[in-house]
Amino acid sequence: xxxxxxxxxxxxxxxxxxxxxxxxxxxxxxxxxxxxxxxxxxxxxxxxxxxxxxxxxxxxxxxxxxxxxxxxxxxxxxxxxxxxxxxxxxxxxxxxxxxxxxxxxxxxxxxxxxxxxxxxxxxxxxxxxxxxxxxxxxxxxxxxxxxxxxxxxxxxxxxxxxxxxxxxxxxxxxxxxxxxxxxxxxxxxxxxxxxxxxxxxxxxxxxxxxxxxxxxxxxxxxxxxxxxxxxxxxxxxxxxxxxx
Amino acid sequence: xxxxxxxxxxxxxxxxxxxxxxxxxxxxxxxxxxxxxxxxxxxxxxxxxxxxxxxxx
Numbered sequence: 001x002x003x004x005x006x007x008x009x010x011x012x013x014x015x016x017x018x019x020x021x022x023x024x025x026x027x028x029x030x031x032x033x034x035x036x037x038x039x040x041x042x043x044x045x046x047x048x049x050x051x052x053x054x055x056x057x058x059x060x061x062x063x064x065x066x067x068x069x070x071x072x073x074x075x076x077x078x079x080x081x082x083x084x085x086x087x088x089x090x091x092x093x094x095x096x097x098x099x100x101x102x103x104x105x106x107x108x109x110x111x112x113x114x115x116x117x118x119x120x121x122x123x124x125x126x127x128x129x130x131x132x133x134x135x136x137x138x139x140x141x142x143x144x145x146x147x148x149x150x151x152x153x154x155x156x157x158x159x160x161x162x163x164x165x166x167x168x169x170x171x172x173x174x175x176x177x178x179x180x181x182x183x184x185x186x187x188x189x190x191x192x193x194x195x196x197x198x199x200x201x202x203x204x205x206x207x208x209x210x211x212x213x214x215x216x217x218x219x220x221x222x223x224x225x226x227x228x229x230x231x232x233x234x235x236x237x238x239x240x241x242x243x244x
Numbered sequence: 245x246x247x248x249x250x251x252x253x254x255x256x257x258x259x260x261x262x263x264x265x266x267x268x269x270x271x272x273x274x275x276x277x278x279x280x281x282x283x284x285x286x287x288x289x290x291x292x293x294x295x296x297x298x299x300x301x
Contacts, residue, residue: 041246041253046246051259052256052259053256053259053262053263055256056262056263056266059267102277105273106269106270106273109269110269113263113265113266113269114262117259117262219281222281223284229288229289230292233292238292239296242289242292242293
């Protein structure tokens with residue numbers, strides 16, 4: 001069986017597909033959040049080193065992961081858009097950026113609220129924290145660039161270029177705890193080693209990470225629909241939708 | 245179950261400010277994004293409708 005992928009790359013098809021999928025992802029995110037928080041607060045035991053303060057992990061790590069992953073997805077769409085000039089790619093990049101910025105901000109905020117009781121400081125200029133702050137500024141910078149350029153196509157391209165250049169920051173964030181001597185702890189989970197945390201805590205964290213995933217997809221799908229309407233407003237199908 | 249009472253739950257072993265300060269930020273952040281998204285959606289449709297009726301005159 002072959003799937004006609006190019007069909008879904010047409011804005012009109014994707015507009016309707018996104019409209020059908022978004023509610024499912026939204027409800028999935030809500031359900032996963034309830035399960036994740038239940039595990040995080042009522043099943044997972046007290047940490048023997050950090051007491052109850054460690055429970056910030058159930059939002060801090062998913063937020064930090066999402067902030068990096070959304071950026072990589074944006075870089076992917078930017079590269080596709082620059083290479084093949086596909087309209088929908090740039091729209092997807094634009095739809096993802098605000099949510100990426102939100103998660104980048106939340107990773108910094110929850111990190112500060114975890115760092116204060118554990119390290120005694122809200123903020124330190126170590127490599128992990130600094131590179132995560134740069135990620136937040138990149139999101140804000142990219143959105144500001146889009147907002148500043150009136151010509152949509154030029155804006156798309158400039159934003160895509162900045163996104164791709166900034167992608168170098170992602171491996172720096174990820175490996176910062178290895179490359180430099182940071183106050184921030186190393187990764188508890190990696191592809192090469194067994195996780196260094198209790199299974200219940202790990203499960204709670206992963207469920208919350210999936211919730212963040214579902215949330216991001218739902219929000220990006222809703223946002224891209226408005227972008228599609230705006231950009232395709234001269235087409236007959238958008239005119240028909242607006243007349244309803 | 246880890247908690248003997250709701251009081252104990254809210255105090256988070258003395259770390260209540262930090263734990264709930266984190267979760268509150270996430271709730272506020274998501275609420276703001278969802279509200280802005282909903283508003284943006286209806287704003288877009290309204291603006292495009294206006295543009296359309298303006299252009300068809």
